[in-house]
Amino acid sequence: MSYLPLILLVILVLIVAAVIVTLSSYIGRKKTSASKLASYECGVPIKDSARKNFSVKFYLIAILFILFDVEIIYLYPWAVVYGDLQLYGAAAMGVFFLLLVIGFLYEWKRGALEWD
């Protein structure tokens, strides 16, 4: 079976991860103090709880990332066969790209990429 290396890799990764986690939880020394248990031993002190609603602006960035991410699944096969398709392929991808650039310009002009 041609996927044997892949399966071996997955098994190996699982074994290594399990061994490391178990060993470090059993062998590791557990000397705790208040400052060691703090989220950051150095750097800025914690301002607030992490479990609170954060701004919808993060969501807008994430969603726009996903939509342009999906574009990649068309871009990648296109790049592989570009040598065969030549000008026709460039025109086909040109239209595809133009539509997404329109979307990009829209969100830019609409101020969706501005943080404030």
Next chain:
Amino acid sequence: MELYFFLFFAIVAVASSVAMILQRNPIYCVLLLIMVMISIAGLYLMLDAQFVAIIQIVVYAGAIMVLFLFVIMLLNLSREEGGVFRIQKPLAVLLAALLFLPVAAMVMSYAGGGTTPPADGGGAGFGEVEQIGTLLFTKYLLPVEIAAVLLLIAIVGAVVLTRKGTVSVGE
């Protein structure tokens, strides 16, 4: 050997999906659905669909499901409360059982094992990126362009819906 792999992935997929619809904590739901996606990607590999398997993991499990996780954390959702319609749950299970009948009929009618795909697949290069790319930009060019229009609509919709100002309508 191959049957064991199929059974492994199938059992993981079905068990994770059943656990997903019963799980009360939304974050565990997302993680279980990612398990389903990854086992389906394993099945795609068994069906000689390498590129689809990678896309399934990278885009579906890696991007779309992370967006779900992101929104659950954004809204800080905890366990869901009880609903208004008490009869909903038994009714839904009943409907799903009714829907399952055609599947059971299908299993019965193919009890002999059904048709087996040819062992050599669709010839050399089946499911590889070259073949998919050629087909995408020749035979399926119009659907691909329409997919671009759909993405454009989704971009515009997302910007319009979450833009500042619109959220304060009901407040």
Next chain:
Amino acid sequence: MIPVTYYLVLSAVLFLVGATGVLIRRNAIIVLMGIELMLNGANLSFVAFARQFGMVDGHIYVFLVITVAAAEVAIGLALVILLFRNRGTVNIDEVRSLRW
């Protein structure tokens, strides 16, 4: 090779589990996830048939379904966020009025 029927039965089971999830859950985000599960069940049968007939066309449909799923999730989750902002809940049983 595994008979294609096995894959079809598995895809039907995944579709049904997703449909059941859509019916029994009240959290709008989980309902969307049930729809994702249904789309995945459909994708599995596309790929199984592509292997059966030796045609890659089924893989193309999977890409299109993934695109549709991404667009649907983008808009659906934006609506869920708006719902939460305006109503303070994502419980779909509590969203019954057509206007307010």
